[in-house]
Amino acid sequence: MPELPEVETMVRGIRPSVEGRRIVWVQACPCARRPMLIEPPLEMIDRRVRGEIIVSVRRRAKRVLLELGSGDTFVIEPRMTGLMLLNEPPSEAHLRVEWRLQSRTRGKPGPDNVTHLWFWDRRGLGTIRLLDPDQLEEALGPGRLGPDALETTDEQWQELCGRTTSAIKVALLDQKRISGIGNLYASEILHRSGISPEARACNLKSDQIRRMAKATIEILNTAIRYEGSTLSDGTYRNALNKSGGYQNAHRVYDREGELCLTCERGRIIRIVQGQRSTFFCRVCQRKPRRG
Numbered sequence: 573m574p575e576l577p578e579v580e581t582m583v584r585g586i587r588p589s590v591e592g593r594r595i596v597w598v599q600a601c602p603c604a605r606r607p608m609l610i611e612p613p614l615e616m617i618d619r620r621v622r623g624e625i626i627v628s629v630r631r632r633a634k635r636v637l638l639e640l641g642s643g644d645t646f647v648i649e650p651r652m653t654g655l656m657l658l659n660e661p662p663s664e665a666h667l668r669v670e671w672r673l674q675s676r677t678r679g680k681p682g683p684d685n686v687t688h689l690w691f692w693d694r695r696g697l698g699t700i701r702l703l704d705p706d707q708l709e710e711a712l713g714p715g716r717l718g719p720d721a722l723e724t725t726d727e728q729w730q731e732l733c734g735r736t737t738s739a740i741k742v743a744l745l746d747q748k749r750i751s752g753i754g755n756l757y758a759s760e761i762l763h764r765s766g767i768s769p770e771a772r773a774c775n776l777k778s779d780q781i782r783r784m785a786k787a788t789i790e791i792l793n794t795a796i797r798y799e800g801s802t803l804s805d806g807t808y809r810n811a812l813n814k815s816g817g818y819q820n821a822h823r824v825y826d827r828e829g830e831l832c833l834t835c836e837r838g839r840i841i842r843i844v845q846g847q848r849s850t851f852f853c854r855v856c857q858r859k860p861r862r863g
């Protein structure tokens with residue numbers, strides 16, 4: 573968790589309040605938990621970004637990017653439990669970093685033209701980095717991250733499947749091949765495509781791959797419209813601390829033992845692939861024949 577739809581929701585949630593604003597300062601919040609990874613050290617970041625304008629807020633795979641007028645970019649990776657928030661944090665104790673922002677118009681900072689932007693993280697496995705343009709290219713360029721799952725062309729899909737003998741579920745999670753999909757949406761995408769998660773990627777037929785490409789776009793876009801999935805642990809929230817709604821549309825994820833909603837014959841089973849749980853229906857998603 574957070575995957576592409578949740579991170580896209582964070583980006584859309586904070587963008588109107590953050591884009592075009594000047595950074596007053598950035599500081600660590602008083603947090604007694606194990607420190608999270610911040611590079612370079614926050615005092616150094618603060619010196620480098622004070623007075624800079626956040627010119628754009630965008631998403632790259634499962635990361636939030638704040639691009640500054642200076643050319644530097646904050647790369648914020650929520651990983652397991654990180655959130656970008658404008659107000660009402662779920663708990664004060666897990667606030668990690670605050671950006672204090674001022675509106676672009678001149679004048680004394682007051683309640684009307686000051687914005688707080690927070691990074692909140694219960695487990696603290698998220699990361700915040702400030703990168704210059706070369707470091708950004710190195711960290712997030714095509715060598716490190718495959719095409720975004722919402723922008724992957726049919727040709728790229730055929731290529732990424734054809735080049736690996738791994739199980740398709742495992743291939744979908746490999747961010748170097750295609751970026752943005754995580755464990756939850758991979759199970760949902762394969763279910764909608766009627767493809768077994770155990771099928772070898774390179775054995776898929778072109779029409780199966782086209783179906784999977786279409787299911788990916790449909791599922792991710794619908795999940796964005798619902799502002800992501802808030803699972804039973806309740807951790808994921810949008811920028812205003814509201815839960816997402818797509819968890820109610822899950823067909824297989826975390827439904828082990830339940831009757832399949834699609835065929836109403838099979839039971840959802842859980843297997844482990846690459847140390848991660850996969851949920852699927854053997855009736856809808858037949859195991860490929862050997863050979």
Ligand SMILES: [Zn+2]
Nearest residue numbers: 832835853856
């Ligand atoms: Zn089924």
